[in-house]
Amino acid sequence: EIVMTQSPATLSVSPGERATLSCRASQSVNSRLAWYQQKSGQSPRLLIYGASTRATGIPARFSGSGSGTEFTLTISSLQSEDFAVYYCQQYNSWPLTFGGGTKVEIK
Amino acid sequence: EVQLLESGGELVQPGGSLRLSCAVSGFTLSSSVMGWVRQAPGKGLEWVSSIRARDNSAFYADSVKGRFTISTDNSKNTLYLQMNGLRAEDTAVYYCAKGGHDYNPFEYWGRGTLVTVSS
Numbered sequence: 001e002i003v004m005t006q007s008p009a010t011l012s013v014s015p016g017e018r019a020t021l022s023c024r025a026s027q028s029v030n031s032r033l034a035w036y037q038q039k040s041g042q043s044p045r046l047l048i049y050g051a052s053t054r055a056t057g058i059p060a061r062f063s064g065s066g067s068g069t070e071f072t073l074t075i076s077s078l079q080s081e082d083f084a085v086y087y088c089q090q091y092n093s094w095p096l097t098f099g100g101g102t103k104v105e106i107k
Numbered sequence: 108e109v110q111l112l113e114s115g116g117e118l119v120q121p122g123g124s125l126r127l128s129c130a131v132s133g134f135t136l137s138s139s140v141m142g143w144v145r146q147a148p149g150k151g152l153e154w155v156s157s158i159r160a161r162d163n164s165a166f167y168a169d170s171v172k173g174r175f176t177i178s179t180d181n182s183k184n185t186l187y188l189q190m191n192g193l194r195a196e197d198t199a200v201y202y203c204a205k206g207g208h209d210y211n212p213f214e215y216w217g218r219g220t221l222v223t224v225s226s
Contacts, residue, residue: 011216013183032210034212034213036152036213038152043202043217043218043219044144044152044202044213044215044216045216046212046213046214046215046216049212080201087151089150089152089213090152090196091206091207091210091211091212092210094166095154095166095168095169096142096154096207097154098151098152098153098154099151100151101151101152
């Protein structure tokens with residue numbers, strides 16, 4: 001099983017600042033890495049797939065990078081609606097696995 | 108517009124059974140890949156199972172293998188999760204999602220249905 005490790009667990013950021021979230025896989029997932037956003041009481045929403053491709057309707061302030069085992073989600077200028085929990089997920093091999101999440105909170 | 112609507116979650120005793128349903132619209136289920144993802148209260152996301160609807164190719168997490176069965180009824184545009192031998196640790200919100208097989212991420216998600224396993 002591929003273990004996905006996200007860091008930090010919590011990120012305190014002021015509105016307008018840049019946020020950088022990390023995700024590490026225990027073995028290569030090629031570029032089959034997705035990022036999801038989950039706001040309190042809501043379902044997850046796909047942000048990024050293929051490590052760097054934004055899903056339909058996702059603002060350009062969200063960007064993803066990386067390949068192999070190291071991945072990054074960057075939010076260039078945090079808006080109030082971006083405070084949420086973010087999960088990475090690999091879909092390269094079974095079982096599909098998620099990271100433990102990074103909570104982005106208001107500083 | 109893609110829509111996924113789960114139902115069937117309820118309180119059930121340990122050892123009991125439950126069948127979750129996910130009614131889909133806005134796309135053709137028979138040519139899609141689908142999955143179930145769960146989230147225990149206050150915890151993160153856990154993949155449960157995925158299926159390729161056209162040939163019923165299915166995969167399961169070890170934690171549910173042998174107890175849960177994923178299936179589709181393409182004529183009813185509905186995805187199912189039959190859950191047997193339920194345990195307290197199966198308590199979670201269960202999400203139906205489009206994707207999760209054939210190297211696809213989970214592109215669309217339902218609102219979820221709560222399963223509580225308790226005596």
